[in-house]
Amino acid sequence: MRKEEAVAALGQRSLLLPGWVRAALAANDRLKLYLSLLQEAARHAAEPQAVGTDWSAEFVRAGVRETGWLQELVRSAYFDDGVLMLRHLDRWSEVVAADLQTMARPVCESAQAAPAELVARRDAWLEFLRGLDPQEGLEPEQLAALTHGERERGDSLHLLVMDLHKALNVLAREIATEELDGAHVWGLAPEDRSLVRAFMRGLRRTAPLKFSHPGLDTAATRDGPRLLIQNDIGTNDVHVLVVTVEEWEIRLTYSDLHRGRFRFFQRLLEEIGFTWTVQTSAAGSGLNEGRPYVVGEAVFRGQDRAALEAALEALGAKIVFVIDWNRARKRLQQFVGKEEARDLLYRAAKEECGHMGWLLAGGERLVFSAMQSVDGEAFRIGERLDEVLGPQAASEYLFALMRVSTRILLERQPPDLVADEARILLARLLRQRTFELDLLAEHAAYTHAIAREVCAALEEADPATLEAQGQRGKQWEREADHLLMQARERAEQHARWQPLVRLMEHADDVADALEEALFLHTLLFVEPLAGLSPGAREPLIRLADTTLAAIQDLVRAVEIARSMSVQGEAEDGDAFLQTLWRILRAERLCDQLAREAYRAIVATMAGTPTGAQIAGQMASAVEKASDGLLAVGYALRQRVMARTGVTS
Structure with a gap:
């Protein structure tokens, strides 16, 4: 009954009656078995040496899986001064009461007028079962009241089960269902049929993807002005979806015990035009063992019938993907x-x-x-x-x-x-891929960020931003160091990572040199210094810009190398080698630009020897970075050529 309880909790009782009847008929089979076992226990207590009945076939037919305690209830029964003493009597009365409620529900709680006599009898026997005490056992009168089938002796639980079964058979004939494209339907209006078919068309398109997993049973009926469609999704007790269609609006109510899966389904439905309006946490004593679950409501508003049918088809196709989502x-x-x-x-x-x-x-x-x-x-x-x-x-x-x-x-x-x-x-x-180079690509990105910061500091030379620039550069340099440490750790475990460590050590020299240049630039503004002279700043800008361009080429070269394979395209090999050639030319140009910067520093900053010294060290650091880039380029070229056979 858990699925039915979940649908009831979502407020759509009109969908429940066929499911209630099916569950009630199953409960009828179990109740008859439980009453027969009680009579068998009494016979065993009277004749302990008699051969007992084999109930295994009856257990299977009734769908009773936990049988050990029922067998013990029979084997351990004995009479104490006429009172039948039963182990597990409390458990027996609990399952009987639960199945009695399940069996009586369609008759006593459906939308039709419930027979007052059956309601009163159900309530009286539920009260009787709750009053049974395993310590006191069953008096002869109580045993007879539970099991006898003679109406002249008064009411019994057995007689109530029989009468409920008759009422269920009548009710089942009244709500005989039709199957429409796989959906169990009843009471549909003519205009509902194409909408149900649209929903089932989407459901059937993806239903094979659940393979042998149970679920996706669909029921549909009309409730006044609304079409109702329910899908039970899987086996979980609160995993239920109910859809209402009224005029040009589809309203969906969905419950799920996994919040992550709920958000996943939200995302799927938003893509097909649904808007989620409600998302709350709920709990029920009979559902999900009383733990909270998530309930949400989504709305789709269409312009015409074709839009409604398209949305219902898309919705039906999405449902299979929440089955076993959390396990996956x-x-x-x-x-x-x-x-x-x-x-x-x-x-x-x-x-x-x-x-x-x-x-x-x-x-x-x-x-x-x-x-x-x-x-x-x-x-x-x-x-x-x-x-x-x-x-x-x-x-x-x-x-x-x-x-x-x-x-x-x-x-x-x-x-x-x-x-x-x-x-x-x-x-x-x-x-196809050289995954070791992913770390080098990330390292190159940090180096590129530091180089841009050096260029920005030289271009603007704003004392107010110096500290922030230095902090950013230091943070990026630390991140680059961390990547080198990761490469070293992996190289200790895998030989294939060892060449990458040597390559990244060259790359880390570049990052260190640029971060040092950025730090030295901040020293040029420590009083009494006032920064670079205009004459010295211009060649340093050209030097930094050329180094930045070379780093951009390194980023490109690494990206090409990451995806090159033995069967790589010739164009990729040419692009890779051309990029490395630009890095080589940039290093030569940086040597020349560094010398121009030294001359300008000497010529324009002679009056501030300390500033000239710091500026010279800065130019040297940037030029050192270009040397490191050349080393990285050669090491990368050697690695790629060894792997792919690229030739110049």
Whole structure:
């Protein structure tokens, strides 16, 4: 009854009656079994040596899974001075009371006038069951009142179950349902049918992506001026979606116990034109074990019927992607960050490949197996995929694996084929990309930021901004140092990272030199100094600008190198070599510009020896950065040529 309780909590009781009747008929089977077991317990207590009845088939037919305590209830029964003593009598009365409520609900709580006599009898027997005490057992009169079937002896629980069953059969005939494109419908108006079909068209388009997972059962009916559509999504008790359509408006109520999955579904629906108006936390004693869950409402307003049908179709197609969403998110987070995992699931939903195929094909085991088999130098046990490949490449690999898993399972090919594809995809990715250079690219970005700050300081020469410029430069230099330390740590574990360490050490020399130049510039404004002379500032600006341009070329060269492979395009190789050639020419030009700066400093700042000395050191630091760039360029060229065979 939990799904029905959830729908009732969402305020749409008109959808409940067929579900209530189905649940009531199942409860009827269990109640008859529980009463038979009580009679069997009494027989066992009277004749302990008699051979007991095998109830296993009845348990299966009634859908009773926890049978141990029921079998013990029978085996442990005995009479004490005529009183039937039963272990688990309290548990027996609890499940009987729950099923009695379930069985009576369609008859006693439906929109039709409830029979007062059945309501009174139900309430009386619920009170009777609550009053049973396992310490006191069952008096003979109580046992008879529960189990006898003779009306002349007065009412009994057995008789009430029989009468409720008759009423249920009548009610079931009155609400006989039709199946419309897979939806259970009743009481529809003619204009409702195309709307239900539109919803089911979207649902059926993506429903195969849930594979064998239960869920997506849909019911629809008319409630006064509104069409109501309900989808139970999955097996969770509060995971329910109810849609109302009235005139040109679709209003959706959705409940979910996972706030993250709720936000994911919000995002999916916003893209198709729904606006969320309500989001609250709710709780119910019979739902989600009393824990809070999230309830939200979204609205779509269409201009015509075609817009309504399109929105309902798009909505139906999105529902499958929330099934087992949280399980997939947790498994993906073993390889990428939380946001990356959510973005992956969103992309899988948007491109309609989903995540269930990946989960069913092995999920995280696929990835771990591929990591261990493709390259022992690349991966070590305990390492995350994104730590080795980088977040973007790791996400791309996982998405490709999710897509291929879905395709293979939908084609009913062997699941082992997915494991082979996982290894092939990862091996191909490792051949195509040099992931070690991701750190160098990030390092180059920080170096570029420091160089821009040096140029800005020389251009503006504003004493008011000096301290802030120096702080920014120092922070960026520390971030660059941290990246070098990461490279060294990885090199201790993997030999393939060792060449990168040497390359990044050259790059770090560039960042250090530029940060020193920025610091020296701040010293030029410490009293009694008043900064650079105009004559000295101009060649220093040209020197800094040329170094900045060379760093921009380094950033370009690293980006090209990151994606070059053995089968790389010739144009990529040419662009890479041309970029490195510009870095070489920039270093030669910087040598010349540094000498011009020294001459200008001597000629225009002779009156301030300390300032001239600091300015000379600044020019030397920038020129040192250009030397470091040349070393980085040569090391990068050697690495790329060794990997790809690029020739000049």
